[in-house]
Amino acid sequence: MNPLxxxxxxxxxxxxxxxxxxxxxxxxxxxxxxxxAMVALGEGARAKVEASFxxxxxxxxxxxxxxxxxxxxxGGFGSASTLTWDDLRAIQNxxxxxxxxxxxxxxxxxxxxxxxxxxxxxxxxxxxxxxLIRNWACTDGTTFSKSDVEGSNKVVVLGATVAENLFGVxxxxxxxxxxxxxxxxxxxxxxxxxxxxxMGQDYDDxxxxxxTTFQTKVQGGPQKFIAGGIFISAAPGQVSRAQExxxxxxxxxxxxxxxxxxxxxxRNMAEMASEQQDSxxxxxxxxxSIAAVSLLVGGIxxxxxxxxxxxxxxxxxxxxxxxxxxxxxxxxxFLVEALTLSMLGGVLGLGLGIGxxxxxxxxxxxxxxxxxxxxVAIAFSALVGVxxxxxxxxxxxxxxxxxxxxxx
Amino acid sequence: xxxxxxxxxVVRTYVMGDQTLRALDEVDFEANAGDLLAVMGTSGSxxxxxxxxxxxxxxxxxxxxxxxxxxxxxxxxxxxxxxRNKTIGFVFQSFNLLSRTSAIxxxxxxxxxxxxxxxxxxxxxxxALEQVGLGQRLDHKPNQLSxxxxxxxxIARAIVGRPKVVLADxxxxxxxxxxxxxxxxxxxxxxxEGMTVLLVTHEPDIAAYASRVITMRDGKIRSxxxxxxxVADVEEAA
Ligand SMILES: Nc1ncnc2c1ncn2[C@@H]1O[C@H](COP(=O)(O)OP(=O)(O)OP(=O)(O)O)[C@@H](O)[C@H]1O
Ligand SMILES: [Mg+2]
Numbered sequence: 001m002n003p004l005x006x007x008x009x010x011x012x013x014x015x016x017x018x019x020x021x022x023x024x025x026x027x028x029x030x031x032x033x034x035x036x037a038m039v040a041l042g043e044g045a046r047a048k049v050e051a052s053f054x055x056x057x058x059x060x061x062x063x064x065x066x067x068x069x070x071x072x073x074x075g076g077f078g079s080a081s082t083l084t085w086d087d088l089r090a091i092q093n094x095x096x097x098x099x100x101x102x103x104x105x106x107x108x109x110x111x112x113x114x115x116x117x118x119x120x121x122x123x124x125x126x127x128x129x130x131x132l133i134r135n136w137a138c139t140d141g142t143t144f145s146k147s148d149v150e151g152s153n154k155v156v157v158l159g160a161t162v163a164e165n166l167f168g169v170x171x172x173x174x175x176x177x178x179x180x181x182x183x184x185x186x187x188x189x190x191x192x193x194x195x196x197x198x199m200g201q202d203y204d205d206x207x208x209x210x211x212t213t214f215q216t217k218v219q220g221g222p223q224k225f226i227a228g229g230i231f232i233s234a235a236p237g238q239v240s241r242a243q244e245x246x247x248x249x250x251x252x253x254x255x256x257x258x259x260x261x262x263x264x265x266x267r268n269m270a271e272m273a274s275e276q277q278d279s280x281x282x283x284x285x286x287x288x289s290i291a292a293v294s295l296l297v298g299g300i301x302x303x304x305x306x307x308x309x310x311x312x313x314x315x316x317x318x319x320x321x322x323x324x325x326x327x328x329x330x331x332x333x334f335l336v337e338a339l340t341l342s343m344l345g346g347v348l349g350l351g352l353g354i355g356x357x358x359x360x361x362x363x364x365x366x367x368x369x370x371x372x373x374x375x376v377a378i379a380f381s382a383l384v385g386v387x388x389x390x391x392x393x394x395x396x397x398x399x400x401x402x403x404x405x406x407x408x
Numbered sequence: 409x410x411x412x413x414x415x416x417x418v419v420r421t422y423v424m425g426d427q428t429l430r431a432l433d434e435v436d437f438e439a440n441a442g443d444l445l446a447v448m449g450t451s452g453s454x455x456x457x458x459x460x461x462x463x464x465x466x467x468x469x470x471x472x473x474x475x476x477x478x479x480x481x482x483x484x485x486x487x488x489x490x491x492r493n494k495t496i497g498f499v500f501q502s503f504n505l506l507s508r509t510s511a512i513x514x515x516x517x518x519x520x521x522x523x524x525x526x527x528x529x530x531x532x533x534x535x536a537l538e539q540v541g542l543g544q545r546l547d548h549k550p551n552q553l554s555x556x557x558x559x560x561x562x563i564a565r566a567i568v569g570r571p572k573v574v575l576a577d578x579x580x581x582x583x584x585x586x587x588x589x590x591x592x593x594x595x596x597x598x599x600x601e602g603m604t605v606l607l608v609t610h611e612p613d614i615a616a617y618a619s620r621v622i623t624m625r626d627g628k629i630r631s632x633x634x635x636x637x638x639v640a641d642v643e644e645a646a
Contacts, residue, residue, distance in 0.1 A: 001520055012508075016508070315504070318504075319504045319505075319506060320517070320521075321489065321492070322463075322492060322498055322500075322504070323492060323493065323498070323517055323518045323521065324490065324492045324494070324518050324521040324522060324569075325489060325521050326486045326490075326521070327486070328486075329489075329521060401465045401466075402460050402465045402466040405465065405500075405504065
């Protein structure tokens, strides 16, 4: 018999018990659905991280005050006061070979008020280098300059989301005045849109002012310590060297003896990416366990139904053998039947998985469906069909023709 | 001339609990090309067991079975399947057609397992059904056919692969006398065309159409008689 004929026989046998066949596939449907959702989630997380690499720059290092605690968690952003402005200047001046740019990042949350409306957003105090480090340019106006920093000028660069919410879409706010902590700031530029961070935070919902101005107008006076972090762009290909050198320099400047813990932490993109993937991983593990259990249960369901089917059709098997079916013909027939069942489950599961991923996306999980998932669905369901279909099919093929014909 | 089928001291025992029953008790038997052979005997005498062994559906417990000179007991399952497919056509008392499967598909089945290409398979199945007078019933399912028609489909299925031997276990057991004579006429035609035909029957009237009659009792062949077969004439039965 050729494959098409085998398939026809199998299809017809399954069509005889439509509801039973459909119910049997349920386990595989759920299992494959979970596999698809898992893959979609993993792919989504990976794609997001890649996108954030691109938007943050792979050479980025962030120096934060305070040590990494034993659990790997750290305190709030800038929770400790260990980094000084002199540390920043030393990084800028002494590590020219591995560090391209270094900029402070001071941060606060606050209301930004325009003539008509107001918007609560983050306010970052930094230097012009910050925009180079993050590879972030203005689409309208310019970023503030070194002299703005030196003069503590009250100028502000708006993220695209802030500009839209305060001034509307398509209106240029450059030259307009906004009030931050009751001080008037002149808008000098609007930044290009960057989109969302892997954790769903809007990069464009932010405003930037010179760090000198930030200290006087937001923090209420200059301070010795940097109440935030230092953003560093390593020279191309120098990320790990820069990380080592910054660490050595700061240890030296902070007079940390051998064996003493760092009183700062340096994070690179690879570390941040893995943190971001962790949460996606947790859900993926959950889905993987659902998938494993459902595929197992689905497989056993298929095995059960196939065993029932072999018993029900013992006479048919006997007839086929009596007129010349070889054991392998019978084996193949029942195996293809099991495969058809499980692959039907696979196709339905593919639909379920894609639907599930779409729902997940609505709840903020980044997902990505690629054409390859169809292959995943087929592979998993085929595997289940073969593994659990083999025993009943073998049983059918090993029947004795005369016994099978006598079967009532 | 070698016998088409030859049994040498064939024993087939059934074990049930502590009883063993010899359904075939050291049977020596030869069927030659050109036999139209009727197997008679009381119920339980071992006729069906004999046919099943000859048809390679069942294996002897002891003894040798040579089919066209070849030892059957040493054959693999695949080889046996091939013999059942090519050399032997089997007609069951209870028809044993696949339900929910049209007449022509039932008849095509042996060719399907024999690897005959679709177009030829279809043509030959149609021919075989026409031979048994069912050219107009190709697409009928078994439950849409009368008993006699079902038996004729079963015969068409048995002969479609042009086997050397046709074995029929009470082919007329479920049929009225007129239909029985039709079926016998069919077997006689096949026999005249050169097939070896063995059939089991209870009825002397049916055995009269055979060229040789063996009678069984208690698992042994008690008599073996050659005779001039009566010609099956459908008109006469009418
Ligand atoms: N599967 C079996 N298990 C046990 N005993 C069996 C089996 N098949 C047949 N027998 C026994 O073997 C003997 C021969 O049976 P067989 O079916 O060959 O008889 P038969 O001549 O065909 O009878 P009938 O004319 O009623 O069909 C009987 O006594 C029967 O009870
Ligand atoms: Mg019998």
